[in-house]
Amino acid sequence: xxxxxxxxxxxxxxxxxxxxxxxxxxxxxxxxxxxxxxxxxxxxxxxxxxxxxxxxxxxxxxxxxxxxxxxxxxxxxxxxxxxxxxxxxxxxxxxxxxxxxxxxxxxxxxxxxxxxxxxxxxxxxxxxxxxxxxxxxxxxxxxxxxxxxxxxxxxxxxxxxxxxxxxxxxxxxxxxxxxxxxxxxxxxxxxxxxxxxxxxxxxx
Amino acid sequence: xxxxxxxxxxxxxxxxxxxxxxxxxxxxxxxxxxxxxxxxxxxxxxxxxxxxxxxxxxxxxxxxxxxxxxxxxxxxxxxxxxxxxxxxxxxxxxxxxxxxxxxxxxxxxxxxxxxxxxxxxxxxxxxxxxxxxxxxxxxxxxxxxxxxxxxxxxxxxxxxxxxxxxxxxxxxxxxxxxxxxxxxxxxxxxxxxxxxxxxxxxxx
Amino acid sequence: xxxxxxxxxxxxxxxxxxxxxxxxxxxxxxxxxxxxxxxxxxxxxxxxxxxxxxxxxxxxxxxxxxxxxxxxxxxxxxxxxxxxxxxxxxxxxxxxxxxxxxxxxxxxxxxxxxxxxxxxxxxxxxxxxxxxxxxxxxxxxxxxxxxxxxxxxxxxxxxxxxxxxxxxxxxxxxxxxxxxxxxxxxxxxxxxxxxxxxxxxxxx
Amino acid sequence: xxxxxxxxxxxxxxxxxxxxxxxxxxxxxxxxxxxxxxxxxxxxxxxxxxxxxxxxxxxxxxxxxxxxxxxxxxxxxxxxxxxxxxxxxxxxxxxxxxxxxxxxxxxxxxxxxxxxxxxxxxxxxxxxxxxxxxxxxxxxxxxxxxxxxxxxxxxxxxxxxxxxxxxxxxxxxxxxxxxxxxxxxxxxxxxxxxxxxxxxxxxx
DNA sequence: GATGAATGAGTCTTCATTCAT
DNA sequence: CATGAATGAAGACTCATTCAT
Numbered sequence: 109x110x111x112x113x114x115x116x117x118x119x120x121x122x123x124x125x126x127x128x129x130x131x132x133x134x135x136x137x138x139x140x141x142x143x144x145x146x147x148x149x150x151x152x153x154x155x156x157x158x159x160x161x162x163x164x165x166x167x168x169x170x171x172x173x174x175x176x177x178x179x180x181x182x183x184x185x186x187x188x189x190x191x192x193x194x195x196x197x198x199x200x201x202x203x204x205x206x207x208x209x210x211x212x213x214x215x216x217x218x219x220x221x222x223x224x225x226x227x228x229x230x231x232x233x234x235x236x237x238x239x240x241x242x243x244x245x246x247x248x249x250x251x252x253x254x255x256x257x258x259x260x261x262x263x264x265x266x267x268x269x270x271x272x273x274x275x276x277x278x279x280x281x282x283x284x285x286x287x288x289x290x291x292x293x294x295x296x297x298x299x300x301x302x303x304x305x306x307x308x309x310x311x312x
Numbered sequence: 313x314x315x316x317x318x319x320x321x322x323x324x325x326x327x328x329x330x331x332x333x334x335x336x337x338x339x340x341x342x343x344x345x346x347x348x349x350x351x352x353x354x355x356x357x358x359x360x361x362x363x364x365x366x367x368x369x370x371x372x373x374x375x376x377x378x379x380x381x382x383x384x385x386x387x388x389x390x391x392x393x394x395x396x397x398x399x400x401x402x403x404x405x406x407x408x409x410x411x412x413x414x415x416x417x418x419x420x421x422x423x424x425x426x427x428x429x430x431x432x433x434x435x436x437x438x439x440x441x442x443x444x445x446x447x448x449x450x451x452x453x454x455x456x457x458x459x460x461x462x463x464x465x466x467x468x469x470x471x472x473x474x475x476x477x478x479x480x481x482x483x484x485x486x487x488x489x490x491x492x493x494x495x496x497x498x499x500x501x502x503x504x505x506x507x508x509x510x511x512x513x514x515x516x
Numbered sequence: 517x518x519x520x521x522x523x524x525x526x527x528x529x530x531x532x533x534x535x536x537x538x539x540x541x542x543x544x545x546x547x548x549x550x551x552x553x554x555x556x557x558x559x560x561x562x563x564x565x566x567x568x569x570x571x572x573x574x575x576x577x578x579x580x581x582x583x584x585x586x587x588x589x590x591x592x593x594x595x596x597x598x599x600x601x602x603x604x605x606x607x608x609x610x611x612x613x614x615x616x617x618x619x620x621x622x623x624x625x626x627x628x629x630x631x632x633x634x635x636x637x638x639x640x641x642x643x644x645x646x647x648x649x650x651x652x653x654x655x656x657x658x659x660x661x662x663x664x665x666x667x668x669x670x671x672x673x674x675x676x677x678x679x680x681x682x683x684x685x686x687x688x689x690x691x692x693x694x695x696x697x698x699x700x701x702x703x704x705x706x707x708x709x710x711x712x713x714x715x716x717x718x719x720x
Numbered sequence: 721x722x723x724x725x726x727x728x729x730x731x732x733x734x735x736x737x738x739x740x741x742x743x744x745x746x747x748x749x750x751x752x753x754x755x756x757x758x759x760x761x762x763x764x765x766x767x768x769x770x771x772x773x774x775x776x777x778x779x780x781x782x783x784x785x786x787x788x789x790x791x792x793x794x795x796x797x798x799x800x801x802x803x804x805x806x807x808x809x810x811x812x813x814x815x816x817x818x819x820x821x822x823x824x825x826x827x828x829x830x831x832x833x834x835x836x837x838x839x840x841x842x843x844x845x846x847x848x849x850x851x852x853x854x855x856x857x858x859x860x861x862x863x864x865x866x867x868x869x870x871x872x873x874x875x876x877x878x879x880x881x882x883x884x885x886x887x888x889x890x891x892x893x894x895x896x897x898x899x900x901x902x903x904x905x906x907x908x909x910x911x912x913x914x915x916x917x918x919x920x921x922x923x924x
Numbered sequence: 925g926a927t928g929a930a931t932g933a934g935t936c937t938t939c940a941t942t943c944a945t
Numbered sequence: 946c947a948t949g950a951a952t953g954a955a956g957a958c959t960c961a962t963t964c965a966t
Binding site: 531564569 | 929932
Binding site for chain 1: 343344345346419422423425426427432435436439460462463466467469470471473474476477478481482485493497498500501502504505506508509510513515
């Protein structure tokens with residue numbers, strides 16, 4: 109069984125991978141609605157029916173793509189160390205970079221959000237790690253007296269939203285002023301706002 | 313212009329209005345993709361073909377709906393006066409209320425974002441007044457020494473994004489913690505963050 | 517409205533009729549499963565989509581075909597008068613003739629029987645008039661003392677089944693001996709069996 | 721033949737048996753059309769492709785299932801002895817019981833009737849023993865003067881049809897009145913009809 | 925102006941069958 | 946012998962858009 113089975117399994121895994129990559133590619137470039145099963149199988153160089161060997165339907169394919177991306181993004185998101193303000197700047201920059209690398213799917217997710225509760229769930233799954241990390245940091249820094257007492261959960265959501273949505277509107281949508289706003293400038297200002305919003309500012 | 317002609321025009325205007333109202337209603341409740349021309353004409357009590365007398369296609373209808381809504385929202389958004397912090401809180405609350413009243417179309421816009429550059433434009437048009445007002449306020453308050461010197465444009469976008477996206481994720485999507493976050497609590501914390509982020513905090 | 521509307525309605529009615537006739541034809545010759553929407557619209561010389569203007573789906577089309585056939589069959593089935601035995605023979609012959617004229621759809625119904633409860637219902641609707649008439653006759657003749665006391669309902673079903681199923685196996689299926697069994701011979705024997713099974717036989 | 725070879729054959733026979741049993745099971749419960757090769761192999765715990773090692777296709781599998789069932793039914797059908805009327809009642813009851821035990825496949829056969837001439841042949845093969853036995857009995861009893869002179873073949877078909885179709889409509893389909901018609905009541909009335917239809921009734 | 929019947933392109937999904945391992 | 950991955954043909958259904966009346 110071993111030789112035959114493993115060879116076949118390898119091939120199957122390769123097909124699955126091809127399809128997943130193709131699906132990701134098509135979702136990324138066309139968006140959720142415009143993606144068709146036919147486009148995916150064509151990109152994957154498989155027969156139309158093969159798609160249904162690995163996915164239940166389009167939504168399922170998207171779910172599997174998003175699951176892999178979520179893992180990927182989590183790996184790419186590094187907790188930053190050192191001076192709080194520097195760490196904050198580094199985090200913001202890191203988020204922008206990670207976001208840029210996955211902007212197509214982020215947008216796709218947003219577009220599919222209203223298609224089904226399942227996709228809404230994927231979106232929440234993608235965001236949660238970011239927001240959770242913010243909330244945890246606020247708590248820790250708060251107990252150390254570095255952060256003012258605030259409603260941690262709401263604040264974490266608000267600050268996460270600020271960075272996420274700023275990134276989306278500037279780096280994904282063609283916000284007119286986007287060209288002039290370099291990443292550096294954005295990182296600097298967002299870090300500044302965030303820092304002052306919650307940190308205890310030492311008197312000069 | 314004869315009597316008949318003016319009567320005709322009246323009737324036509326009435327039909328146009330019916331269709332516009334119906335379109336708005338359907339877009340609001342079903343979302344962008346799920347909205348069909350048939351659903352709109354049915355809601356408007358018009359023949360299917362009549363739709364194309366007043367709109368070029370679905371996107372055009374959406375554009376006309378959004379144009380009317382944008383004006384409406386602008387009217388509903390009141391500049392607040394008085395103590396800066398209080399005015400800020402009032403503004404935030406006002407935004408939440410306006411957002412709530414138009415959440416369906418806001419969502420619709422987000423969903424259609426991927427469909428065409430035109431819809432992207434509508435989105436930007438809807439946001440701009442809010443962001444512009446923030447930028448202007450920051451400039452004025454900055455010149456009065458009430459606000460720290462910041463990159464006004466970026467800050468305006470960032471703060472606007474914070475409120476907008478917080479509102480969207482909490483009041484439109486089923487963010488799990490949404491139930492517990494009342495508007496009051498949200499307004500309080502967001503105002504607090506905003507205030508500290510840019511205002512010059514008088515020493516106690 | 518009248519002229520335009522009526523002309524359009526006429527045309528629409530014509531299309532509906534074309535589709536109904538085509539559907540009946542295709543169901544009759546191909547059977548239930550083998551019938552496709554495409555085959556119907558092709559036979560009706562309409563676009564594929566036109567089908568869905570008049571029918572919800574294949575089953576609905578079949579239902580409408582069957583409804584028209586049921587009415588047709590009922591008209592063709594004449595109650596017979598005169599001497600009981602002669603009337604019986606005439607009834608049997610009449611049933612055979614009606615059955616022959618509609619054998620294709622009868623078979624189709626049988627084939628689709630297991631597809632959905634709705635089709636089962638159509639089948640019962642088609643049979644009912646025949647069985648009901650038998651039951652009524654048995655009751656009347658029983659009260660006149662011409663028929664032995666029997667369980668009217670069961671007997672009606674049994675005798676109806678005998679004629680129906682005999683007709684099906686001999687005139688529709690290629691029962692080998694079918695060639696030799698002429699309608700005359702079948703009518704004679706079935707009438708004889710039926711007559712003796714329930715009638716009070718006068719002593720010679 | 722080596723040991724290995726015989727072992728192989730045994731295993732193959734076992735697989736064949738598994739598939740046959742599974743096929744029967746699936747046909748019985750799902751009906752002809754709804755049965756898929758995948759469902760059969762799944763029920764048989766075999767690979768999809770294995771099916772084609774033992775059957776040419778779905779119809780072939782059905783043919784093999786029916787062949788085994790036909791033999792089984794024939795064994796279960798016992799010729800009855802004793803007083804003609806009692807024997808008749810026993811036969812009818814016996815038929816009902818056999819029918820009930822195989823209703824799923826009977827129905828399946830009926831459903832597939834339109835699919836191919838081969839299935840039509842299976843149907844006729846299943847019926848033939850029953851009808852033949854009736855014909856033979858009628859001949860024997862006729863020669864003994866217990867049965868009136870009738871067209872034996874036609875009468876056998878007719879009486880067989882009566883019992884078969886009554887059974888089908890009452891015990892397999894949801895004929896509305898089915899609940900109230902117990903087997904006992906059905907046996908009694910059908911026996912009564914049959915008896916009077918062909919037997920020479922001794923004067924009281 | 926208004927109507928609504930007709931069109932047909934576009935997608936999803938299922939499943940019998942093949943074949944390399 | 947057995948496996949199960951891959952194929953691709955086939956069919957149902959939707960809906961934006963046109964156009965004769």
